[in-house]
Amino acid sequence: MEDGTWTEQLTLQGIATTGDAFGFSIALDGKRLLVGAPWDDFLSSPATGNVSPDQGSVFFYEIGSxxxxxxxxxxxxxxxxxxxxxxxxxxxxxxxxxxxxxxxxxxxxxxxxxxxxxxxxxxxxxxxxxxxxxxxxxxxxxxxxxxxxxxxxxxxxxxxxxxxxxxxxxxxxxxxxxxxxxxxxxxxxxxxxxPLVAYEKAKALRAERRTLYRMLDSSDESGLVERDEFALFFRSGTRFQVIDAAWRVATGTPKDQPLPGTISLTDFIEAPKLPKSPWK
Structure with a gap:
């Protein structure tokens, strides 16, 4: 959608356009989507037929429940x-x-x-x-x-x-x-x-890992977590052998294979085991 980009948190950040105070804004809450945009992108003001920077249209959508x-x-x-x-x-x-x-x-x-x-x-x-x-x-x-x-x-x-x-x-x-x-x-x-209870816990864990991935990737925002970024899981001074062992498990790399330099979001979320988050 124009002037916004979907993030891993499934939200679309709006960006106000130059000279337009209303700008674009979109918010996703569960199954509800609220969309705001300037009048001149949709309809002119029904009362006057004129447009102004502080007027706009708001649309409400709901995903099927x-x-x-x-x-x-x-x-x-x-x-x-x-x-x-x-x-x-x-x-x-x-x-x-x-x-x-x-x-x-x-x-x-x-x-x-x-x-x-x-x-x-x-x-x-x-x-x-x-x-x-x-x-x-x-x-x-x-x-x-x-x-x-x-x-x-x-x-x-x-x-x-x-x-x-x-x-x-x-x-x-x-x-x-x-x-x-x-x-x-x-x-x-x-x-x-x-069990639906177990499903809810699995959803929460994947959401937590998605957020954690973005935090680890915040240093360069490359879209991939590198081995050095992964090392942030550990305290300063932790032996590199310990970090490499955890990296091997997280990336699912067999012992006889060389370690990769990065891990994707999907592989990170679905990893069989990750170190405890240092931000908890």
Whole structure:
């Protein structure tokens, strides 16, 4: 996008243009995107038809949430709501008595809308199953990076911590009968998925490593962390053999191979082991 660049933190820093006080500004908060730009880049002032440096347009966008995908997948008649029959169809084996639906239906309309579904997340008690469905839906939206309506074997990997053996992931994928990919309804109805609590921890760790990488690369901002920058993990005076051993592990370099000079962001994030951050 003009006058801005995506960073590893997934934010776009706005840059005010010369002579234009409003400039460009974009902020990303979770799934919400706020865009601001001068009037003359979009529309003139609706009141006067004139433009000025301190006027602009603000646009609000929201990335599809798990609740919206959940609703769209099971809303069989496409009316934007879930009826009791549509709700019961979600269960692999519908219960004899459905007790969750009336509790979720906060406005007692006899139908469920997206806002009511959003409120179910992290629910307990009788709504625990429904809450798990919505939590799974959020995970599906995040993992389906190519947005083809399926989570593939490669896309499910982020549910595990960096450095997790592929054998364990393969075993889980086989148990899930993932094949060419798991579609949304099958994902929601699966008997078991990788623990979502562990997935949240893995996400937090990757985010922490992404920030750490940028801090290490701050000396020259080359986009790569060099061995000397990596040495900042260690106290001054640490033996170079200790640093090299940690560097070898981080870069995944076999003992009989020469050490590389740099490590990429992706390889750093997915490294099986890194030294403790000196900035904690």
């Amino acid at each position: 798990g609740a919206s995908v959940f609703l769209g997948s099971f809303d069989l008649n496409h009316d934007g709501l879930l009826s009791p029959d549509e709700w019961r169809s979600i269960y692999p084996t519908p219960p004899k008595k459905e007790s969750a639906f009336p509790l979720i239906d906060s406005d007692e309309s006899g139908m469920l809308d997206e806002e009511e579904l959003r409120a179910v997340q992290n629910a307990k008690g009788v709504l625990k199953t429904s809450g798990i469905w919505l939590d799974r839906a959020e995970a599906f939206v995040e993992l389906d990076t190519d947005q083809d309506g399926r989570v593939s074997r490669a896309e499910i990997e982020p549910m595990w911590a960096p450095g997790t053996s592929s054998k364990g992931i393969d075993a889980t994928w086989k148990r899930l009968k993932g094949g060419e990919g798991i579609d949304f309804p099958s994902w929601i109805r699966a008997n078991s998925l990788p």
